[in-house]
Amino acid sequence: MATLADVARRAGVSPATASRIINGSSKPVTDALRERVLAAVEELQYVPNAHAQLLARSHRTAIGVIVHDVSDPYFAEITRGLQRVATAHGRLVIICNSYRDPVKELEYVELLRAHQVAAIVLAGSGYHDEEFTKALDGKLRVYEGTGGRVAVIGRHEHAGDAVVPDNEMGGYLLASHLYELGHEHIGVIAGPKQLTTTTDRLAGLRRAAREHGRKLPPTRVAYADFDRASGADAAAALLDTEPGLTALAALNDSMAIGALSLLRTRGIAVPERVSVIGFDDMPIARDVTPALTTVRLPLVDMGARAMTLALDELADRTAPRIEQVGAELVLRDSTAAPPA
Amino acid sequence: MATLADVARRAGVSPATASRIINGSSKPVTDALRERVLAAVEELQYVPNAHAQLLARSHRTAIGVIVHDVSDPYFAEITRGLQRVATAHGRLVIICNSYRDPVKELEYVELLRAHQVAAIVLAGSGYHDEEFTKALDGKLRVYEGTGGRVAVIGRHEHAGDAVVPDNEMGGYLLASHLYELGHEHIGVIAGPKQLTTTTDRLAGLRRAAREHGRKLPPTRVAYADFDRASGADAAAALLDTEPGLTALAALNDSMAIGALSLLRTRGIAVPERVSVIGFDDMPIARDVTPALTTVRLPLVDMGARAMTLALDELADRTAPRIEQVGAELVLRDSTAAPPA
DNA sequence: GTTTCTCTCGTACACGTGTTCGAATAGGCT
DNA sequence: AGCCTATTCGAACACGTGTACGAGAGAAAC
Numbered sequence: 001m002a003t004l005a006d007v008a009r010r011a012g013v014s015p016a017t018a019s020r021i022i023n024g025s026s027k028p029v030t031d032a033l034r035e036r037v038l039a040a041v042e043e044l045q046y047v048p049n050a051h052a053q054l055l056a057r058s059h060r061t062a063i064g065v066i067v068h069d070v071s072d073p074y075f076a077e078i079t080r081g082l083q084r085v086a087t088a089h090g091r092l093v094i095i096c097n098s099y100r101d102p103v104k105e106l107e108y109v110e111l112l113r114a115h116q117v118a119a120i121v122l123a124g125s126g127y128h129d130e131e132f133t134k135a136l137d138g139k140l141r142v143y144e145g146t147g148g149r150v151a152v153i154g155r156h157e158h159a160g161d162a163v164v165p166d167n168e169m170g171g172y173l174l175a176s177h178l179y180e181l182g183h184e185h186i187g188v189i190a191g192p193k194q195l196t197t198t199t200d201r202l203a204g205l206r207r208a209a210r211e212h213g214r215k216l217p218p219t220r221v222a223y224a225d226f227d228r229a230s231g232a233d234a235a236a237a238l239l240d241t242e243p244g245l246t247a248l249a250a251l252n253d254s255m256a257i258g259a260l261s262l263l264r265t266r267g268i269a270v271p272e273r274v275s276v277i278g279f280d281d282m283p284i285a286r287d288v289t290p291a292l293t294t295v296r297l298p299l300v301d302m303g304a305r306a307m308t309l310a311l312d313e314l315a316d317r318t319a320p321r322i323e324q325v326g327a328e329l330v331l332r333d334s335t336a337a338p339p340a
Numbered sequence: 341m342a343t344l345a346d347v348a349r350r351a352g353v354s355p356a357t358a359s360r361i362i363n364g365s366s367k368p369v370t371d372a373l374r375e376r377v378l379a380a381v382e383e384l385q386y387v388p389n390a391h392a393q394l395l396a397r398s399h400r401t402a403i404g405v406i407v408h409d410v411s412d413p414y415f416a417e418i419t420r421g422l423q424r425v426a427t428a429h430g431r432l433v434i435i436c437n438s439y440r441d442p443v444k445e446l447e448y449v450e451l452l453r454a455h456q457v458a459a460i461v462l463a464g465s466g467y468h469d470e471e472f473t474k475a476l477d478g479k480l481r482v483y484e485g486t487g488g489r490v491a492v493i494g495r496h497e498h499a500g501d502a503v504v505p506d507n508e509m510g511g512y513l514l515a516s517h518l519y520e521l522g523h524e525h526i527g528v529i530a531g532p533k534q535l536t537t538t539t540d541r542l543a544g545l546r547r548a549a550r551e552h553g554r555k556l557p558p559t560r561v562a563y564a565d566f567d568r569a570s571g572a573d574a575a576a577a578l579l580d581t582e583p584g585l586t587a588l589a590a591l592n593d594s595m596a597i598g599a600l601s602l603l604r605t606r607g608i609a610v611p612e613r614v615s616v617i618g619f620d621d622m623p624i625a626r627d628v629t630p631a632l633t634t635v636r637l638p639l640v641d642m643g644a645r646a647m648t649l650a651l652d653e654l655a656d657r658t659a660p661r662i663e664q665v666g667a668e669l670v671l672r673d674s675t676a677a678p679p680a
Numbered sequence: 681g682t683t684t685c686t687c688t689c690g691t692a693c694a695c696g697t698g699t700t701c702g703a704a705t706a707g708g709c710t
Numbered sequence: 711a712g713c714c715t716a717t718t719c720g721a722a723c724a725c726g727t728g729t730a731c732g733a734g735a736g737a738a739a740c
Contacts (some may be wrong), residue, residue: 001486003726014690019728045482051391052726055695071416080411083437097423111432114390142385146341254354257627287597287631331413353697354720359698392696395725
């Protein structure tokens with residue numbers, strides 16, 4: 001691996017001048033030397049050692065991102081927004097998948113800290129786990145104490161910059177839509193119990209139920225894993241225990257699509273016999289059949305805003321900025337009035 | 341930011357002993373000192389500077405991955421396979437999105453080289469661009485010359501370890517299926533012209549055409565961008581110029597789904613009036629309506645195998661390993677015999 | 681001709697860690 | 711007690727780069 005000293009030796013100059021030329025320093029350098037050095041760089045295919053650079057100038061530039069799983073469309077969209085802003089600022093993004101494992105999440109915070117990232121963006125949902133939450137908050141505080149920035153997406157215990165989707169309102173819109181269509185027997189396919197996202201969306205559903213004089217009995221709420229297969233299983237379980245359901249409300253689109261697939265294999269018409277509604281409005285929601293009625297979150301925009309918060313160097317650290325983003329009902333073809 | 345020297349000072353030992361204890365060196369250390377050091381680590385929340393470590397021990401450990409776009413399901417699946425193997429080996433993965441920009445691809449190779457990654461996995465398709473191809477191959481050779489490993493997915497000019505999907509055979513299977521159903525007027529929605537993936541899949545289509553005594557006239561081939569919107573546009577263009585088409589063959593699933601959406605808005609029944617077939621078998625292919633007939637590539641497995649190649653330290657560098665992976669037709673509901 | 685100023689460039693050190701080598705201490709053996 | 715050895719630990723350097731500081735040379739001013 002060619003080093004700066006190699007370049008300097010070949011060009012017959014000192015490492016200092018070579019460094020100045022390569023980095024375009026403000027210090028003046030003769031053109032003759034400049035040419036010799038650049039020629040040497042080309043011949044040796046020299047690339048500066050990023051780690052040595054980072055050690056020398058204490059100028060942290062990379063950004064760390066922790067998501068649950070990039071291959072999940074929800075996070076893929078958010079990540080796209082994060083990347084767009086980051087590359088626009090010439091920043092490298094390091095993506096870490098926690099796969100919803102709190103332990104891994106803690107490990108990744110340490111790893112990113114070790115890599116001297118300028119900021120950490122936490123894009124996953126928060127957990128209902130006192131011990132873990134305290135540990136995570138502690139590690140983030142320590143990181144912030146050393147000058148690092150932190151931005152989170154979603155509701156977390158950590159006090160700091162955040163982009164918070166209005167999951168509760170989304171859940172409220174979702175359930176209200178079903179009640180207004182006349183549904184009385186609604187099955188809910190919820191996400192993992194320990195995620196704040198699940199809790200918040202469910203809370204919105206419950207508020208809508210109260211306002212419409214209904215209830216959401218526990219037997220009509222099945223907890224699944226936010227993915228397609230798990231959503232299909234939950235739909236099956238709900239229909240088996242409560243055959244009279246006329247609507248299935250899934251707390252994300254993947255599970256709604258799983259429910260659609262199960263209903264199709266059972267020959268149950270959607271929306272004629274059973275309505276299905278999702279959450280998030282992933283790109284594919286338009287392309288399933290029937291096209292999925294859902295609650296839209298501006299995922300790409302949320303990622304972009306979180307990265308913007310993380311990159312803002314001169315923000316007041318004592319006054320955390322909370323950016324609320326709204327949820328919006330998207331009417332398509334998978335919901336209708338219940339059968340008479 | 342707490343440093344190793346801080347820990348040593350607090351524990352009342354030299355940096356050397358602290359380092360030995362933290363890294364679990366083979367050198368023996370007294371238990372009393374060990375406890376003091378570990379206590380200091382905990383109190384100071386010390387995390388070793390990864391860059392300094394990497395500089396000290398010349399032991400490269402991270403892996404660089406260059407894809408076109410992680411949020412594209414095709415690459416999301418591949419990335420999942422890559423990640424699985426990498427984290428199983430305790431390796432960090434740095435993901436770079438080139439967004440199909442050759443210039444960016446070259447820049448990212450340099451960036452990864454600068455970051456001293458142990459290996460580079462090139463997961464995008466190859467390009468038909470002599471100048472760029474030479475430049476890329478040159479940069480990769482230089483990198484290999486310094487001890488780095490390279491593994492590519494797909495057909496590239498670079499001679500080295502590779503995982504190569506049989507795109508030609510996939511194209512052949514795809515077209516043969518349509519011909520055997522009796523289709524004579526087939527429109528092709530191809531990918532970007534300059535990608536080898538497009539060329540290879542198209543070559544398979546042409547071979548099938550020859551064997552069945554047919555042709556693929558240029559007016560029935562539309563080039564699009566491998567995404568949904570672009571696929572819908574291409575489908576519209578094809579149907580406008582050749583209203584008699586009874587089948588649309590898209591060279592990936594995203595474009596096939598775009599075509600489905602266009603056909604739906606035009607009220608054209610699939611597969612009764614027009615058959616649609618895709619390529620890749622992305623997870624959502626099952627969930628669109630009608631469920632998409634397509635050609636399956638084992639995307640996750642391809643990623644896993646590429647990472648396995650990249651991580652194999654003691655492979656013979658002079659004999660590049662080429663792993664062929666097969667394509668397989670998946671029959672679903674979007675294809676049928678043409679209308680009588 | 682001497683002084684001073686400016687313009688360039690090189691020397692030396694710092695960044696934070698791993699590791700080699702030598703020193704010091706304790707303990708065992710005669 | 712004296713010597714030798716085994717055991718631990720610390721001082722010093724290397725990794726590759728950026729940069730403050732100083733040195734040298736040439737030019738300008740007197």
